Amino acid sequence: MKPLSRLLPKSMRSDATTIPVVRLQGAIMANSSPMRQNLSLAATAGVLQKAFSDKKAPAVAISINSPGGSPVQSRLIFKRIRDIAEEKKKHVHVFVEDVAASGGYMIALAGDEIIADPSSIVGSIGVVSAGFGFPELLKKIGVERRVHTAGQNKAVLDPFQPEKAEDVERLKALQLEIHEIFIDMVKQRRGAKLAENDDLFTGLFWTGHRAKELGLIDGIGDMRGFLKERYGKKTKMKLISQSRGLFGRRLGLVSGPDMSALGASLATGVMESAEEQALWQRFGL
Template sequence: MRGFQPRLVPDHRAPFAWRECLLLMANARQKPRLFYSRSTCWRQYHNVIATCIPFFAAFLIWETPMTPDDTAHEPRASHQQEHPPAPSPHETTMLQLLREMREQRLALQAEHQLAASERQVERRWKMAFQGVFFVAPLIIGLLYFLFFLSSSGFRWGPFGEVVGVVRIHGQIAAFSPASADKVIPALEKAFANTNVKAVILSIDSPGGAPVEAERINHAIASLKKKYGKPVVAVINNLGASAAYLIALHTDKIVAGKYSLVGSIGAILAPWELHRAMARLEVSQRVYASGKMKSFLNPFTPVSPEMDAKAQQLVDQMGQTFINELQAARGAALKPGIDYGSGEVWGGLEAKEIGLIDGIGTVDDVAQQGWGLKTYDFGPHQEGFGPLSAHTDASLLRLLEHVLAQQRFQLR
């Protein structure tokens, strides 16, 4: 039917409008021009069909041959014949034309649906690319920012009544997470927060610098006087030396059954490198205004006077520790125990000799004492992530270990 052209009625019995309709349909059957849109072509086909339907009906009535005898003998109530007449050539042409137009209409509908689905897929891919190149980096940046805030110690809340927990973990030194510069701000946040009903010191430390512990003790006393909140020290794995000294300045000391408590006293452990230098034939010449000025110099031999002075300082610092122990827990201490021997005791034995008040953990103290959940106020390790924080802490511990040998430490 591609090259089909409709013919007009030879005897010109059809009206003039019918011939015009056939010509319009013949033109409509041609392939749409390239610059026409699908919607325009579809509208033209609909107009053609709507215009031609009345003329199709008139043509069928006009071309149907009827004789007077057939009209007279045909019953009015019956419109069906046992053997329908064969269609005329004009009817066949019209049916073929309508069939082809219907096929073209269905083809246009299919093309329109295909184009719509392609546009929909294109929009989805466009949105996907926009999400990958714009939304995904924004989400990743936001998550990294939140992770950075979390790793740097920033916390949301608390949003209800809680028991604040301040951690003293690791060696107590100037550059460690348990330093006074880190612990005191955490204590201030915990005491100043109105939702915090009590403060727990979570201690897990072998001790460290006595001056750092002294600063923390003064801060605890000042904050207790200002806000009137109770403070409880809970020793986890280890609470020794300067860490136990901090626990003495709280209202109550609690430790676990398997905790280690004690190591009361002082220690001074300088290096002696002059012998190793002598093997290398290297020495250091020291000029001092007094004989004790180079007291802790590791590159010069230790004189008897320097040795006696070092022991005197250690005994004095240890006795000061014992005096603070007796002032804080004198009534609970058991007679006949040498608390200044540097010994450590387990949790149960430490309770028997009066070094602690009870056995329990942080969660036990919070639930039994106030029936509230805990909220961690830190201090937290700084850095962009766990790896960098661990590396920084390792380097600081190494530097701290070297420097700590040259000053007094309660251990």
């Protein structure tokens, strides 16, 4: 059977190209919270699969606004985008909004082309670990910390105990290894486009204008203007979002009315919110 559009007079058929659009916004964390918008493979896999399933679309546009976060989740999202793009034979256009830094830039590397606003913040190719220490607070409030382990390194970097130099050195070794993985990804995806600059992999970040000079991105612009110039003035953008279940909740984010689980999520959310705010504030946002 012919598609209904084929039965219409030629003058009434739409010859506009439609590009699926996915918005990836938020800090990158393995745990999702009902109180915040985070990025993880679990939270993005469905919407990415849906966007790349449009057989008529020649490409998928991905908008990124993220200060980074989990290097594991960042790489998993990057890999999922590349795997589906190659499977579906789709071109990937990435557009940076306010910031694509650290893990956010790692995800942006999945684009065949990366476009940013001249004022966007791009880069921060490095690894950071941050936390809080409370040993003195426990003393003041009269609380004794008791930790019993099988294995001498099971309590490494316990925030309720004084920091140990050997624990910090172990952490730094892990960070260096992850940093090398990040650097290799940048070199593999950006290749000869990268400029010779000693600061490129030091964790510094730049405006979109400077990032283009350094080869971290391909161009300056916005999604609407870029896509219409590339695919024609009639090009349409179709925002792809997660399906919603009962009561408007996004499917897959809340499994049921488990109040104990919700309470635990809210309790841990306080610390995670502080961590998330710190990520954004590094870039003045």
